[in-house]
Amino acid sequence: MKNKAWIPFAIFVVLVAFLAIGLKLNPREVPSPLFGKPAPAFSAPRLHAPEKTLSNVDMLGKVWMLNVWASWCVACRVEHPVLMNFAKTNTLPIIGLDYKDTAVDGTKWLAQHGDPYETSVTDPDGRIGINFGVYGVPETFIIDKAGVIRHKHIGPVTDAALKDIIVPMVRELQK
Amino acid sequence: MKLHHVLLKTLKAIGIAVIVNVSVSYASEALPLADDPVVEQRLNTIAEELRCLVCQNESLAGSRADLALDLRRELRGLIKAGKSDAEIKDFMVSRYGDFVLYRPPVKPQTWLLWFAPLILLCIGLLVLVRTVKHSQSKHSRAGEDDWELETPVSASEKKKD
Numbered sequence: 001m002k003n004k005a006w007i008p009f010a011i012f013v014v015l016v017a018f019l020a021i022g023l024k025l026n027p028r029e030v031p032s033p034l035f036g037k038p039a040p041a042f043s044a045p046r047l048h049a050p051e052k053t054l055s056n057v058d059m060l061g062k063v064w065m066l067n068v069w070a071s072w073c074v075a076c077r078v079e080h081p082v083l084m085n086f087a088k089t090n091t092l093p094i095i096g097l098d099y100k101d102t103a104v105d106g107t108k109w110l111a112q113h114g115d116p117y118e119t120s121v122t123d124p125d126g127r128i129g130i131n132f133g134v135y136g137v138p139e140t141f142i143i144d145k146a147g148v149i150r151h152k153h154i155g156p157v158t159d160a161a162l163k164d165i166i167v168p169m170v171r172e173l174q175k
Numbered sequence: 176m177k178l179h180h181v182l183l184k185t186l187k188a189i190g191i192a193v194i195v196n197v198s199v200s201y202a203s204e205a206l207p208l209a210d211d212p213v214v215e216q217r218l219n220t221i222a223e224e225l226r227c228l229v230c231q232n233e234s235l236a237g238s239r240a241d242l243a244l245d246l247r248r249e250l251r252g253l254i255k256a257g258k259s260d261a262e263i264k265d266f267m268v269s270r271y272g273d274f275v276l277y278r279p280p281v282k283p284q285t286w287l288l289w290f291a292p293l294i295l296l297c298i299g300l301l302v303l304v305r306t307v308k309h310s311q312s313k314h315s316r317a318g319e320d321d322w323e324l325e326t327p328v329s330a331s332e333k334k335k336d
Contacts, residue, residue, distance in 0.1 A: 135228035
């Protein structure tokens with residue numbers, strides 16, 4: 001029996017390994033089933049020109065970024081300077097989705113913090129957000145020329161995420 | 176006399192108006208609760224089985240998060256449109272993934288999740304059976320040992336005698 005004493009120890013090591021991996025995972029990052037699927041159809045009024053709409057069809061043929069933001073979103077304030085700098089590089093068109101916000105608050109917020117978006121569209125009742133599987137703000141999607149979702153970034157976009165993941169991917173998709 | 180009469184009538188009218196107004200405002204406030212109990216019942220049954228993504232350990236039925244309110248609104252719409260439970264769950268899964276289901280579907284990715292408890296139970300039973308058998312055989316062998324030991328002792332005792 002004594003020579004089998006290593007068995008509980010081995011089980012313990014396996015358990016610790018599982019727990020260690022579990023600790024490193026972020027439960028907030030739920031893998032999106034939309035990955036690799038066409039972006040949900042939408043047609044929504046533009047924030048700065050409500051009489052005009054923007055739809056997903058308008059963006060076909062371009063690799064573009066959809067950034068979900070809101071004036072009430074605190075994490076967006078962290079992300080905003082990063083997006084402002086990124087917009088200056090003209091890597092790809094950034095479309096904003098003003099999620100569950102009023103046009104007045106949204107416009108005021110962009111006037112105050114700067115506007116990195118080519119256009120922002122409004123989603124006051126959150127329906128477009130639901131179709132995109134948004135469950136927190138900010139969230140960012142990369143959509144290819146065929147209108148397929150290629151990447152989803154949950155939480156504020158960071159310089160590191162842009163440099164290491166998003167920009168290389170966009171360059172590849174733009175080819 | 177006439178003036179009295181008129182005043183009384185006016186007061187009565189005001190009284191009725193107040194009562195009517197009060198009852199009307201109560202009625203309009205109570206309306207959302209009375210809003211088709213059949214739909215609400217079905218919504219609750221479905222939403223109990225779905226996870227709220229904002230507060231991940233709460234069901235969609237129990238959560239007061241903003242997104243949960245919106246999703247309940249969407250589900251209410253789907254119920255009213257006559258969608259089946261499966262179609263409604265598909266609506267949620269196609270947007271948020273299997274994670275929203277408290278009962279994940281059985282598929283290769285979730286085999287470990289579904290069958291690991293059964294496998295662990297089998298391993299446990301196997302270990303139990305082996306341990307019991309082992310200790311039984313050890314016990315019987317120990318019995319033999321005792322018996323073997325006894326002879327020399329009794330022999331030595333005999334010598335003493």
